[in-house]
Amino acid sequence: MNLGIGSWPARRAKVRPDDVAIVFEGRERTYREVDQRVTRLANALASAGVSRGDRVAYMGFNHPALLETFFAAGLIGAVCVLINPRLRKPEVDYILRDCGATVVVFGEDQRGNAGELAAELDVLQWLSVDGGGPGALFEDFLASGSEEPVQDDVDLEALALIMYTSGTTGRPKGAMLTHNNLFYQYVNALIGQDLRQDEVHLAAAPLFHIAGLNMMTLPTFTLGGRIIIHRTFKAAAVLTEMEQSRVTSAFLVPAMLDALSSDPAFPEADLSTVRGFMVGGSPLPERTIRTWQDKKVAIMQGFGMTETGPGVCMLEPRDGLVKAGSAGRAHFFTENQVVDLDGRPVPPGVPGEVIVQGPNVMAGYWNKPEETARALDGGWYHSGDIAVVDEDGYMYIKDRIKDMYISGGENVYPAEVENALLSVPGVQEAAVIGVPDDKWGETGRAFVVLTPSTHLTSEAMREELKQRLATYKVPRDIVLVDELPRNATGKIQKHALRANA
Structure with missing residues (x-):
């Protein structure tokens, strides 16, 4: 039996096959269509030689092909690797070599890098989403796959996703997330957020980032909502989409909120259908929270990292001003502590390192056993973030230890x-x-x-x-x-x- 993330399009299609799942540049696809496309792509990958545990990389901006690649890889027990399309050739080269990708799907933004790297890397298949570059056209490759349902059993403890950390001080590390990690991340997100089956979610934040993918977009898919995908974030286009498509939710970072509120169209924008935004990246100033409260938009805030899928803490809208600056409290199935240098919990108000434990915490770093052992010492993920906890259990992130x-x-x-x-x-x-x-x-x-x-x-x-x-x-x-x-x-x-x- 396959309970992994790759089986989810078929499961959702059984319940509401004709509901719209994805909208991209005016084109709608139902859950039945998404299921059919994922099945074809999974069979095409298997026919091309992709086996259980092989890595299938996607490098490009937001596109339905990203989600299709993610689900199709999971359906046959392969591992999806999402790569930031803003990376330069040496950075992409390192990641593709490190993960040992057997298939690389790329968007037009990575066409140049793909063209150069195709001659240097041992990759089974290159697939171009937008045309041009090495290999086959993504659509042609997908269409070549069989419609026969995939019967592979997938272990929930098997790897599903590798996301590379940004590497601000050195080489990026591939955080390994299992199907079970992702399942509990989505459960945490669904419990902590007011998402519904009639959700109209705008995915304008990067889906190749852990929060853009996992905090709202895939939980919305799990519920059977509608996901509107924008390639990149553009404030004017996002405001227009929110009005015209009656958007109910979005994941954003603080800079995006500021860009929206600074847009000339913002004062008159009708955002009456927006129930709330999930915001992560850094604490929001009170003035920003008040700006959106005036628009009757609830702001949820979160703190997390790639290694935790990303959920660590969440601050509910009702606490946004009362606990301004806080990252909130732990997700439902996640345990957090703030500890001293000896690993002992510190009392309220005393700074210490944030450590995290739970079924959403990564299995480790790809090909880095020593760094994995350090990061997961004692069964807790050691974040390197400094925080204090107040008397009510709300966490306030102070900084990185190294900063x-x-x-x-x-x-x-x-x-x-x-x-x-x-x-x-x-x-x-x-x-x-x-x-x-x-x-x-x-x-x-x-x-x-x-x-x-x-x-x-x-x-x-x-x-x-x-x-x-x-x-x-x-x-x-x-x-x-x-x-x-x-x-x-x-x-x-x-x-x-x-x-x-």
Whole structure:
């Protein structure tokens, strides 16, 4: 019997075959059609030589083919590997070699890399979603597959998905997620969020990121809702889609919320059907929460990581302002602790490392047994994130352990300083690092991007911070920059800031 994620299109098609499952660029596909396409693709992959445990890679922006590849690989017991299409050739080369991909599906954005790598890598089959590049056309390959139902048994503890971490300090690591990991992630998401069978979910955040895929998109599919896919996020297009298609939910990151609320169409936009957004990536300022409350849109916030599928904590809409800045409390089937250097739980208000345990936690890192052993020491995933928990059990993420610096004997968490900077009117983005200081050992240096037409001096920002933070937390220097360095997943590269500090 196959209870794995690959069987889910067929299971959903049995219940509501004629309901619309996916909408992409005006084209609708029902659950019956998705099931038929996934079956054909799975059979075509098997005929091409893909076996149980083989890796099938997808590198491209949002497209129905991404979900079809994910389900089809799972249906025959293969492992889907999702690759960020913003990566450059050396980065893609490393991941494809590391995972040993047997099939690579690519979008037009990766056509150039695919063309160069096809001559260098031992890949059974290259498949082009949009045409051009090496190998066959995805649609032709899919159509060549049989419609016969796939009868393969798939163990729930078998690998289903490998997602590579961003690698801000080194080579990316492939987090291995099993069918069971994904099942419990979706159960956690469905319990924690108000998703329904009549959901109209807008998938504009990257589906090649763990949260874009697993927090709302696939849980919506499991329920039988409608998923509207946008290749990339564009604020104006998203607002228009929300109005015209009567969207009810979306997963977004804070920068997307700001882009939507800054769009000229936002004040008059009819968002009356939107029940709520799931937001992750960083805590939301109170002003952002209030902006969306004025639109009657509920904001759920979450904290997680690739290694946990991603769910660790969730903050319900009713707590958004009361517990502003919090990541919330643990998901239903997840246990979290904040511990000291010896692994002992710390009392409320005392910083420590976040460790996570539960059926959603990864099986380990692909081909990295030593790093797996360190990360999963004692049966808990050690996140490297510093947090405090309040008396009510709400977690507040302070920073990454490696980003904390010590000024005059006091621990300073850059994320706290960054949040204070973001509360200053006119500050669009901020990043803080520790730099050597003869007197204090280390002190802070902030890099700030201002909103257009804002004229703020560094000293004015420092004065604002002195009203919000202890003196030792206020950066000695505030440097105005046009943009902050980011990696392919959009994370700020603090090591690049340190190198130029």
